[in-house]
Amino acid sequence: MIPPSSALAELADAAADLHGLPDAGRLRWSAPDTWHFTLAFLGEVGEDLLPELTERLGRAAHRHPAHELRLAGGGRFGDRVLWAGAEGDVGTLGALARSAAAGARRTGIDVDESRPFHAHLTLARATGRVSLRPYAEALADFRGTPFPAGRLELVRSRLPGSGTPGERPRYETVRAWELGT
Known part of the structure; x- marks a missing residue:
């Protein structure tokens, strides 16, 4: 999303x-145009599986209503990842994440479920030993304007292949569905 x-x-x-x-210079910062909520991490998906996957994700999207969220606060996963969180109807977002993962599993795709869903946008990754605590604390009081969350998007990651230092993944929306019926 x-x-x-x-x-x-x-x-x-x-x-x-x-x-x-x-x-801050020792962090690898994500560009704002790449920020998104990962509802289910699918890894490599073969082109032959896309038709069934898109059908199942479409059904999942229609089973969940549009809802309201806001970007809020910050946190960290250890001292590896700095993130911004969400407030609002995160329960509906979590249910949508579970449905998306279930649809992918039923398609035959291995879904990384090593960690429970936690609504966040990755802001930076640490390169080496950096304490992310001050960064998370600096974001603690951030509260954005509420917005309607009304679409499920299948996003493809294009990993860097050129070997150019600092090159970042690119993300492209393969398909999107409006939430609800």
Whole structure:
């Protein structure tokens, strides 16, 4: 699920201050145009599975209503990943995530379920030993404007292949469905 550009811009403004914190240069920052909620990580999906996957994801989208979210707060997964969180109807977002994962499993796709769903957008990854605590604390009071969450999107990652230092993955929406009936 990709938040609207206005919500991403608010978060980008809040995150800009983080670049002035100690060791910020040792973090690999995600660009705002790549920020999204990963509802289910599917890994490699063969082209032959896409028709059934898109059918199942479409059904999953129609079973869940549009709902309201806001980007809010920040946290970290250890000292590896800095993230921004969400508030609002995260229960509906979590149910949608479970349905998307179930649809992928029924298609025959291995779904990474090593961690429970936690609504977040990855802002940065640590390269080496960096304490992410001050970054998460700096985002603790951030509260964006509420927005309607009304689409499920199948997003493909294109990993860097050129070997160029600093090159980042690219994301493209393969298909999208409106939530609800």
